[in-house]
Amino acid sequence: MPEPLSPADLRALDRAHVWHPYGPMPGRQEPLVVESASGVRLRLAEPAHGQNELVDGMSSWWSAVHGYNHPVLNEAARGQLDRMSHVMFGGLTHEPAVRLAARLVEITPEPLQHVFLADSGSVSVEVAVKMCLQYWRSAGRPAKQRLLTWRGGYHGDTWQPMSVCDPEGGMHELWSGALPQQVFADEPPAGFGMEPDAAYAGHLRELIAHHADELAAVIVEPVVQGAGGMRFHSPGYLRVLREACDAHGVLLVFDEIATGFGRTGKLFAAEHAGVSPDVMCVGKALTGGYLTMAATLCTTAVAEGISRGEVPVLAHGPTFMGNPLASAVACASVDLLLGQDWEQEIKRIEAGLRDGLAAASGLPGVRDVRVLGAIGVVQLDHEVDMAAATRAAVREGVWLRPFRDLVYTMPPYVTGDDDVARICRAVCAAAREG
Numbered sequence: 512m513p514e515p516l517s518p519a520d521l522r523a524l525d526r527a528h529v530w531h532p533y534g535p536m537p538g539r540q541e542p543l544v545v546e547s548a549s550g551v552r553l554r555l556a557e558p559a560h561g562q563n564e565l566v567d568g569m570s571s572w573w574s575a576v577h578g579y580n581h582p583v584l585n586e587a588a589r590g591q592l593d594r595m596s597h598v599m600f601g602g603l604t605h606e607p608a609v610r611l612a613a614r615l616v617e618i619t620p621e622p623l624q625h626v627f628l629a630d631s632g633s634v635s636v637e638v639a640v641k642m643c644l645q646y647w648r649s650a651g652r653p654a655k656q657r658l659l660t661w662r663g664g665y666h667g668d669t670w671q672p673m674s675v676c677d678p679e680g681g682m683h684e685l686w687s688g689a690l691p692q693q694v695f696a697d698e699p700p701a702g703f704g705m706e707p708d709a710a711y712a713g714h715l716r717e718l719i720a721h722h723a724d725e726l727a728a729v730i731v732e733p734v735v736q737g738a739g740g741m742r743f744h745s746p747g748y749l750r751v752l753r754e755a756c757d758a759h760g761v762l763l764v765f766d767e768i769a770t771g772f773g774r775t776g777k778l779f780a781a782e783h784a785g786v787s788p789d790v791m792c793v794g795k796a797l798t799g800g801y802l803t804m805a806a807t808l809c810t811t812a813v814a815e816g817i818s819r820g821e822v823p824v825l826a827h828g829p830t831f832m833g834n835p836l837a838s839a840v841a842c843a844s845v846d847l848l849l850g851q852d853w854e855q856e857i858k859r860i861e862a863g864l865r866d867g868l869a870a871a872s873g874l875p876g877v878r879d880v881r882v883l884g885a886i887g888v889v890q891l892d893h894e895v896d897m898a899a900a901t902r903a904a905v906r907e908g909v910w911l912r913p914f915r916d917l918v919y920t921m922p923p924y925v926t927g928d929d930d931v932a933r934i935c936r937a938v939c940a941a942a943r944e945g
């Protein structure tokens with residue numbers, strides 16, 4: 512084992528050489544150095560604002576739903592490591608990937624029968640788009656190669672996903688002129704519990720009908736738009752999309768990368784609407800936050816359509832496709848989730864977030880407070896001062912990562928009531944000081 516780096520050396524090397532998400536080079540913010548993590552706590556290599564460890568309010572960006580260093584997931588990883596950590600997926604197969612695919616087919620909406628294992632959420636969206644375009648190409652309709660989505664969305668950082676992120680004010684606005692030109696509907700009206708707005712439903716139907724000849728698919732995040740603004744909408748709009756897509760011969764893709772595996776209170780957010788898509792992406796919590804893996808599922812009609820084409824194969828095959836380690840941990844993570852009363856746990860966290868975040872409504876500068884499942888959001892009426900807000904949360908012993916006008920949390924499902932309350936105090940402090 513190499514000599515451990517001191518936190519100061521580590522930070523200096525980090526600053527000189529390491530690019531962080533959405534960051535400049537060299538970095539302008541001092542990242543906290545995490546030494547280890549277990550349960551819901553991140554242990555710091557040196558104290559920050561008087562804290563040696565922080566309760567994780569972010570689940571490492573929606574992924575670590577069981578918390579860190581979980582004995583069951585550790586065991587799954589170790590067991591698989593002793594057999595093989597990786598083997599190519601072309602011409603070979605193995606039990607972890609096959610088990611995982613079968614499990615995903617079992618737990619996702621019934622028409623989804625086929626699974627493409629990808630190495631990140633963004634890649635799974637690329638694959639979903641490729642599936643849809645190729646489906647229509649194979650059907651002799653090559654002009655159907657655009658996508659429709661609603662504004663306010665986020666689908667990842669590679670090229671096709673970027674083209675369906677919100678083109679204005681979103682993270683990828685810089686690339687508007689260079690990206691494929693997609694069709695954008697207005698943002699869905701806010702409010703999970705709201706009745707669908709007839710005028711907005713009409714707007715969706717009209718746009719889909721108008722562009723049907725050039726549309727391969729509609730792609731949306733169902734019920735919760737995550738990194739595009741942490742907005743919730745009525746599940747009713749998903750039914751509108753399903754009906755309009757069926758009526759006009761357009762495929763429907765649900766990106767459940769953030770919402771999947773219980774986060775919104777249903778195992779998959781599509782269940783709130785009782786509709787199933789033609790193609791669906793899952794990722795993030797798939798491996799319980801242990802390893803990078805995502806999956807694109809599709810119906811038999813989509814798979815057979817592609818296979819009937821002039822090029823009857825889906826030409827995509829990442830080197831680490833179906834990685835056995837990630838697959839084994841994903842199987843263990845899904846079993847761990849489904850082997851407990853996860854719905855009750857999400858309801859418990861939801862109640863804790865509602866209680867604890869109620870105090871935020873009265874704070875100056877707070878525009879909206881909303882909670883759905885294990886997601887709590889405080890929206891400000893101004894751009895958050897990320898450094899000040901983060902500092903305020905750390906002082907409360909909590910890790911948060913605010914962005915734009917949002918201070919938000921999606922804690923691990925194993926977060927106890929006291930820690931949920933602590934996270935809420937930190938969100939309020941961040942909203943006050945940010």
Ligand SMILES: Cc1ncc(COP(=O)(O)O)c(C=O)c1O
Nearest residue numbers: 631632633665666667737768769
């Ligand atoms: C809805 C949604 N789609 C896609 C992605 C991209 O996933 P990844 O970061 O694993 O590439 C994200 C990530 O935040 C997401 O929230």
